[in-house]
Amino acid sequence: MLDIKLLREKPDFVRERLAARRGGDDAKVAEVLAEDERRRNALAETEKLKARRNSASKEIGALMAQKKAAEADAMKAEVRSIGDRIAELDREVADAVARRDDLLLSIPNLPHPSVAHGATAEDNPEIRRWGSPPAFPFKPLNHVALCEKLRLIDFARGAKLSGSGFLLYTGWGARLERALINFLLELHQNEHGYREVAPPYIVGEHCMVGVGQFPKFKDQAYAVQEGLDASTLGKLYLLPTAEAPVANIHREEILLGPDLPVRYVAYSPCFRAEAGAAGVGTRGMIRVHQFDKVELIKIVHPDSSYDELASMVRNAETVLQRLGLHYRVINLCTGDMGFASAMTYDIEVWAPGQGQFLEVSSCSNCEDYQARRMNLRFKDPVSGDNRFPHILNGSGTALARLFVALVETHQQADGSILVPEPLRPYLKADTIPAGS
RNA sequence: GGAGAGGUGGCUGAGUGGUUUAAGGCGCACGCCUGGAAAGCGUGAGUAGCUAAACACUACCGGGGGUUCGAAUCCCCCCCUCUCCGCCA
Structure with missing residues (x-):
């Protein structure tokens, strides 16, 4: 607040x-x-x-x-x-x-003064691009066709189990998803200096308020209750992002100055009701009710938060570079930013089968807006005062859309998918064979 | 889910209705002492609100409510931790 x-x-x-x-x-x-x-x-x-x-x-x-x-x-x-x-x-x-x-x-955060004024996503300034769209000497397939052909995802049975928007990963698809999760966690932990945490996937309402998900986006969350006891409804929610538990880890604490910066990386599934979004770009894996994500969280001194935001964006970009995926970085304008954010960079990966960029990461500096909501403070070593630290969150990255870009970008003429070199130790394979 | 025990400041630990403005101890900061240190002595130190700021004042002993002129203390509800039992991956 x-x-x-x-x-x-x-x-x-x-x-x-x-x-x-x-x-x-x-x-x-x-x-x-x-x-x-x-x-x-x-x-x-x-x-x-x-x-x-x-x-x-x-x-x-x-x-x-x-x-x-x-x-x-x-x-x-x-x-x-x-x-x-x-x-x-x-x-x-x-x-x-x-x-x-x-x-x-219910009042959102103030945009940083340097953020571009604008109304919609059309007004978001592009910051940079990396790589170039792959050229195919054959007619490339989109991810839905690829996934069905290689039996990576069983869309029909996923819907049979839980309804539209739920995915059943199978065979190489399930293994690729697991390999990506491990690749991302180890990259951010070993090379980027984040401490790995594994949070609960159900969080209390106070955590949702703390990060600014509630009260505004209550209709987008899955509420859970204990068994048939309806009186427990409204206390616990499936997390829409690991930001909800991880950013709240130190809520109501007073961190010591030398403890900062705190950097966490966490894998979690993410659950989103997407109420009102039915039929909007919903084909395949682009917009689903449950997806995996590796999330980055930082709790930092206010003086260094924009440097930390820049490095967080670079950390997320490293993922796409290592996987050989074309992408662009954009800076969200005032009209397109999230509720709690003062400044947000989105990273969009190129999906050849879609012919468009897909958002796979959103890195935000929420400044002290969330810290205030969760009463998280730190003792300033210089003044001795208790102050609100700045809290940053960023996807590092979302998995479903990364999966889409990966299979669409690295598909081969023979129908197989070439596995990028850094991912091979995790998947224990160089290619996903055509006849799987 | 059942039974029992507990939750007090950075830590420990007193406190069952009234100078408690929360004792004492440990640890911490500063000062005195010392050639320097330790010990000793002294002083200070929680969180927030209020205020231009300071003093003063107010609130805070797990959370909420109640009794009372007055509650850390008595009563009620809830949460959490520990022990045992039951159930269970």
Whole structure:
């Protein structure tokens, strides 16, 4: 969430930054400030009364010790009426805080000043391209045809088991998926300095709030309940990204300065309801309800967060370079950025069978927006103050679309798929044979 | 799921209704002492709110609610940890 002090001190600046976003509702600023004002007024009064009550209670104790019961009783009556007013004011404070915080939780992060103004994905500046689209001396197939021909994925039976949007990986397909997961984890751990963690795949609601998934995207999550006990519904959710548990690992802690930067890499499946997205580019593996992803998370000092973002993007790019896949990096404009992000780079890989770039990684600096929501702080070694660190997340990378680009790019004239050299130790094969 | 025990500051550990503004100890920071150190002595130190800032004040003893003039302490609900039992990959 945003810093309430920033809203108090520079409300016009906040309004202007919010207006630059798609869905940035700058009208909420005034509502937040009104609740904050109500809270402070009630708080000032209740604290004065509490000070009076505390001192009076001590006096009562002294009077009773001196056996002055009549005087003590008179004071008790006075304090009792103060107590009623305190209870009233405390309710007002609690109500104002609840309303203020509900509003704050629904306000997105402010875009970094350098982010390009724009409305849609059309306005995202392209930063760079790597490699070039492969040229085929034969008619290349798309991944759906390839997967069916090589029996990598059984789309029909996946849908039979769990409905459309769920994949059944089979044979070489399952092995390739597993090889990719291991390749990615080991790359980021061994070469890029991330610590590997394996998180729960079900997370509490507070974690979803912490990273900014909730309350806005509640309709996109799978809620789970315990058995038939519907009263447990709404407490636990299947994770839409490993960011949800991993970014929250240190929530409500005060990290020591030397602990930073913290860098984690985690594999997890990701579950997304994709409500309302049916029929939009849903053929094959491009948009599915469950996919695998290797996620990168960093918790860093505010001064170094943009350097850390740049290196995170390079870490994700390394994946595509090693696998010999053509890609481009774009910088999301104000209108296309995610809810919690101050700046986002997307990496899009070229899928020859689709004739388009597919997003396989999104690397964001959320600055202190998430840290504030999860009350994660660090002790600044210079000032000794407790401050909010910056939290970054990036896919390193999403697997389903990587799978698509890989098989489409490296398909051979004989129908086999050439396995890129760095992946061979993991798959224990040079090619996926045509007649598998 | 059942039974029992527990949750107090960075750690340890007192505290069953009123100078507790949470004792004592360990550890920490600073100072005195010393040639230097240790020991000793002294001082300080939690988190947040409020404030332009500071002082003061308020809140915080797992979380929430209640009783009371006053709650770490009494009552109720919940969460977590540990031990044993049951079930289980």
